[in-house]
Amino acid sequence: MKNTQVLLARRPAGVPRENDFRVVEDDVRALASGEFLVENLYLSLDAGFRNWMNEESGDDVLPAMPLDRPVMGLTLGRVCQSRHPDYAEGALLMARLAWEEYSISDGSDFIVRLESDGRYPLHYHLGVLGDTGMSAYFGLHDIGRPQPGETVLVSAAGGAVGSIAGQIARIHGARAVGLVGSAEKCARLCRDLGYDEAIDRSAPDVAERIAAACPEGVHVYFDSVGGPLLEQVLVHIAEGAGIPFGGAAPAYNAPVPLPGPSNLFALVLKSARLEGFMTHRNVDRYPEARSALSGWLDDGRLRSVEYIHEGVAQAGVGFCHLFEGRNFGKSVVRVRDDDASPARR
Amino acid sequence: MKNTQVLLARRPAGVPRENDFRVVEDDVRALASGEFLVENLYLSLDAGFRNWMNEESGDDVLPAMPLDRPVMGLTLGRVCQSRHPDYAEGALLMARLAWEEYSISDGSDFIVRLESDGRYPLHYHLGVLGDTGMSAYFGLHDIGRPQPGETVLVSAAGGAVGSIAGQIARIHGARAVGLVGSAEKCARLCRDLGYDEAIDRSAPDVAERIAAACPEGVHVYFDSVGGPLLEQVLVHIAEGAGIPFGGAAPAYNAPVPLPGPSNLFALVLKSARLEGFMTHRNVDRYPEARSALSGWLDDGRLRSVEYIHEGVAQAGVGFCHLFEGRNFGKSVVRVRDDDASPARR
Secondary structure, three states: OOOEEEEEEOOOOOOOOOOEEEEEEEEEEOOOOOOOOEEEEEOOHHHHHHHHHHOOOOOOOOOOOOOOOEEEEEEEEEEEEEOOOOOOOOOOOEEEEEEEEEEEEEOOEEEEOOOOOOOOOOOHHHHOOOHHHHHHHHEEEEEEOOOOOOOEEEEOOOOHHHHHHHHHHOOOOOOOEEEEOOOOHHHHHHHHOOOOOOOOOOOOOOHHHHHHHHHOEEEEEEEEEEEEEEEEHOOOEEEEEEEEEEOOOHHOOOOOOOOOOOOHHHHHHHOEEEEEOOOOHHHHHHHHHHHHHHHHOOOOOOOEEEEEOOHHHHHHHHHHHHHHHOOOOEEEEEEHHHHHHHOOO | OEEEEEOOOOOOOOOOOHHHHEEEEOOOOOOOOOOEEEEEEEEEOOHHHHHOOOOOOOOOOOOOOOOOOOOOEEEEEEEEEOOOOOOOOOOOOEEEEEOOEEEEEEOOEEEEOOOOOOOHHHHHHHHOOOOHHHHHHHHHHHHHHHOOEEEEOOOOOOOOOHHHHHHHHHHHEEEEEEEEOOOOHHHHHHHHHOOEEEEEEEOOOHHHHHHHHHHOEEEEEEOOOOHHHHHHOOOOOOEEEEEEEOHHHEEEEEEOOOOOOOOOHHHHHHHOOEEOOHHHHHHHHHHHHHHHHHHHHHHHOOOEEEEEEEHHHHHHHHHHHHOOOOOOEEEEEEEOOOOHHHOOO
């Protein structure tokens, strides 16, 4: 059985480029006892994984990615062969595996079992009903905790998590204001996702626009960017503000560490919280979040927007698009149609 | 009646110098209706007030201090004349007034009424039983929340708040590790305040010493410094760490804003919290904190260490000592003995 894979060919210097990745075809090896084979259907493209492409990035979340090995990422797939007692053929899984058609696991990877009743497109389990939706849900519920009438500012509002976070803010009766990279995305944010206001963060007067859009201050800043933008927002935070902090995309690409915001003292003056979170640490509560999110999908208050690439070979290109700001909504790679999967029950 | 006052003669350029302050003698003016006169007994010297000596520092906590006016600060005093229905002569108050013998208020200042049964020295109501103790209490209880056996690292452990925070950490069964400015203070910290370990932050290998003193990571970092030291500590924070953030002394003195820590992403990786607080915003809960703190004083588990200056004219000099690291424990100025106060009941 042939296995198309996308390898990390070299460590990105700054923003990832297409040449940092290489597409190869390998053979799937035989399973050892205790292993199972996953046929990947979709790959999730997440800027956060850029961090572990750096040479000395290993930490207790992930090791640094090895060169010339398939790029690590979140995948959605079905078990298609198994020599492991807990993973039967046909089981649907979201897992931290790799950019390839087939992955072998011994069950020690980050794995979430899924049930799909076919109500939603399968890739929703990587997006709005997967880690992406979980990030928006836990970041807003556990950390941001907006009250009705308060203002929630979202840093990468056109991204996968941000496109959902603003909608959840509105479901809670808060105003949603989004920061995005272009005037065109501003329009889509308000039209397609119901944001109350949108700000083009490439504009020269971002600070003034934030102040104008948040006249009572920023009660919740849903941040996946950090850096200079966080510094600008800190000037406008409201008393008791909560800042769910889920990532720092510009920092992953920096050849030397970027200085942090110079005005962290604003947190003291405003009794405000900057609180980091890693979504997978809440895995025990995924059912609670999934139930809330699917309820909102069903009653039409929440919608998913996707940016889909066709074929595993496109994973590297699609990953680069994230950093060029070309995606709007959740970026996924369709490896193959589930209907075409012989493992599907 | 003569009133010795310490004025802000010029805005400090960097670290405050004695010449930034000027001692003058003025006459106390007659009270208008609705005003009362406070005879100040003690002044609290707090590095945090340095911030409002800068020209453009006004915020919703305090306005920027005007030049040639008495320096604003926390004081402990008695009402000695009153034309205000709510403030009777003899009432003991902690208030945000000024470095002077007599202050006039109309009741709109930050004022906390005190009862003293003479069990404790009066100046405790500015220190361990005043805003200082409140900062240690609320920072540790509400934000840090250490568990027994966890490690609490305190940034300015020889300072007023830090000298208490480490003791409270130990009362809660946590290990207390303190950062101080000299080897001599390290010795005092362990000997006089019961810290488990002390680190001289002027040593070249501070990062290694933090790692060695906190082998399971820093569960709580009680920070009133921010800046480069926060950056070094972030490398060693434990999963789920809480960082009560009560001040950023080096930032007050900086002619241009200091860059923040370049590794704030550590907050994401460790699901950790950096949470600012202003103690006076908990004023409704001061009785709860005071009751806990006095209980610990009574049973000998908590002790107060003071650094006392004699006479209001010493306030400027004493304030400069804070930034030279000369104080150990709570810095106060004794304006006059309460026994000598004719207003005392």
